[in-house]
Amino acid sequence: MNKLKILNDPIYGFITIPNSLIFDLIQHKYFQRLRRISQMGMSYLVYPGAHHTRFHHAIGCVHLMQKAVNVLRFKGVIISEDEEQALYIAILLHDIGHGPFSHAMEHSIVNGVSHEEISLLFMEQLNMEFNSNLTLAINIFKGEYPRKFLCQLVSGQLDMDRSDYLKRDSFYTGVAEGNINSERLITMLHVVNDDLVVEEKGVYSVEKFLIARRFMYWQVYLHKTGLVAEQLLIRVLKRAKELTDLGLRLPSSQALHFFLENDISYNHFNEAALKIFASLDDYDIISAMKEWQRQEDFVLRNLCDMIINRNLLKIKIKTKPIKLKSINKQLEAFMKAHNVSETEARYFVFNGEISNQAYEPRNKKINILYKSGKIGNIDAVSDQLNLTSLSKTVTKYYLCYPKGNDS
Structure with missing residues (x-):
């Protein structure tokens, strides 16, 4: 009681x-x-x-x-x-399915599973524990x-x-x-x-x-700085997963290692995976990045350093799509300066788009x-x-x- x-x-x-x-x-x-x-x-x-x-x-x-x-x-x-x-x-x-730092997991080490879908899985699990209430x-x-x-x-x-x-x-x-x-x-x-x-x-x-x-x-x-930081975090997790797939054992918590080692999509989100997800939070990611700053891999080491020490990338926001010429110019400069491949350089030079609609009359008036x-x-x-x-x-x-x- x-x-x-x-x-x-x-x-x-x-x-x-x-x-x-x-x-x-x-x-x-x-x-x-x-x-x-x-x-x-x-x-x-x-x-x-x-x-x-x-x-x-x-x-x-x-x-x-x-x-x-x-x-x-x-x-x-x-x-x-x-x-x-x-x-x-x-x-x-309604938000119980959010992963570390709220959205980063959805775009990196969990395969196309939204937090709403994971929230529903948690609710169904809790429904069994709470006698269908x-x-x-x-x-x-x-x-x-x-x-x-x-x-x-x-x-x-x-x-x-x-x-x-x-x-x-x-x-x-x-x-x-x-x-x-x-x-x-x-x-x-x-x-x-x-x-x-x-x-x-x-x-x-x-x-x-x-x-x-x-x-x-x-x-x-x-906000452009927050956008850069979240994109870097997404790339940290993607790079960590790539290195794990290549056989490298990165220092991390058991929960984080599980998602790095396994390809988890919605169909794989069984009760066992859900329990492991439930032990994953911001602290797993922060502590992992602090360790990964000392990894040999150029990409992972530098991405983690950028976030931990807030030495982020520069960002330019335009009203029109970024020209390929501008992207290639930055890629070539980075590859030359650090002697890395284009694949590695694309972790530090990238483009994308953002959109905002305050009122959505078509869906919900x-x-x-x-x-x-x-x-x-x-x-x-x-x-x-x-x-x-x-x-x-x-x-x-x-x-x-x-x-x-x-x-």
């Missing part, structure tokens, strides 16, 4: 854990691991305060979900106790529950996930422009025909939310409830800004190369 606990959060103040099942899930080792998973990956190399974790975020999401349930019930929306419990479980565990939460998480608004509260344009991470990430980075009034936004929510809507007087709060989201993506999540009872899309109601610009996908192109390569 667990006593209900109160947590002190720097964003919302006191957060109450709603019941003993939620408490038990929080206490589970799979969830406690999130204390060791950075919420914002390598962004702390840009914003020194950004050391908060997925654990902080998940607890904050539960707090906001409690507020959303209370607001909707007050407005006459029927939400059963089972549905309420399922909402708390789904939002609590997570079944309804899993249906909501997968978007399969017939009451659409419950799924939208977990994953939608105005879900509790976004409502927390924008406010939380703004706080820990010190980027005030990303700060949203999530509680005001939640107060404006309503449900019509099992669809989540926003009351007309909440239009300006929605606009602020979308603008903040766009700003946070360009200034924080896609934000609907407004007029005082008359009529429902309309936010595009028609908003008179403060042109949502067309926020709906447009903006793509930029980048080229990374060593600082000494500048001519």
Whole structure:
């Protein structure tokens, strides 16, 4: 029998854990691991305060979900106790599948398996341990529950996930422009025909939310220095896996070595692999990179040194695709300076693209409830800004190369 606990959060103040099942899930080792998973990956190399974790975020999401349930019930929306419990479980565990530094694993040593897929695997495993008490939460998480608004509260344009991470990430980075009034936004929510809507007087709060989201993506999540650091980390793990495949035994934790040694795709993510993944966190990667700085391999040694000592690559961001001529120029300069092959040089000279879309009307529209009872899309109601610009996908192109390569 667990006593209900109160947590002190720097964003919302006191957060109450709603019941003993939620408490038990929080206490589970799979969830406690999130204390060791950075919420914002390598962004702390840009914003020194950004050391908060997925654990902080998940607890904050539960707090906001409690507020959303209370607001909707007050407005006459029927939400059963089972549905309420399922909402708390789904939002609590929505990010439980994140690997070290949040996204780097998905693009390197785990073969095309998203964190959402791993989250679902964790939830199914926990469902067996908790006597099928997570079944309804899993249906909501997968978007399969017939009451659409419950799924939208977990994953939608105005879900509790976004409502927390924008406010939380703004706080820990010190980027005030990303700060949203999530509680005001939640107060404006309503449900019509099992669809989540926003009351007309909440239009300006929605606009602020979308603008903040766009700003946070360009200034924080896609910040050029953070982008370089994450790309370097992805390449560190890829190089480590290549060397392991060639028979080199790199010093690392048992969990990290398992993923370096084995080709793990979704079909290989059995219960045993999931348990090993559950013991993998940021500390495995940091400690490995500290050791790998002393490896003979030129690529691995230098990539690790760049991250550990924050001596990162230079990056240029353009509105048009990077010309092949520019890439080849940097490659040739690096190959000549360090006497390495083109394959090795491509770890230090590379290009790519980033994109940002603050509002996605095609997939999940934000609907407004007029005082008359009529429902309309936010595009028609908003008179403060042109949502067309926020709906447009903006793509930029980048080229990374060593600082000494500048001519």
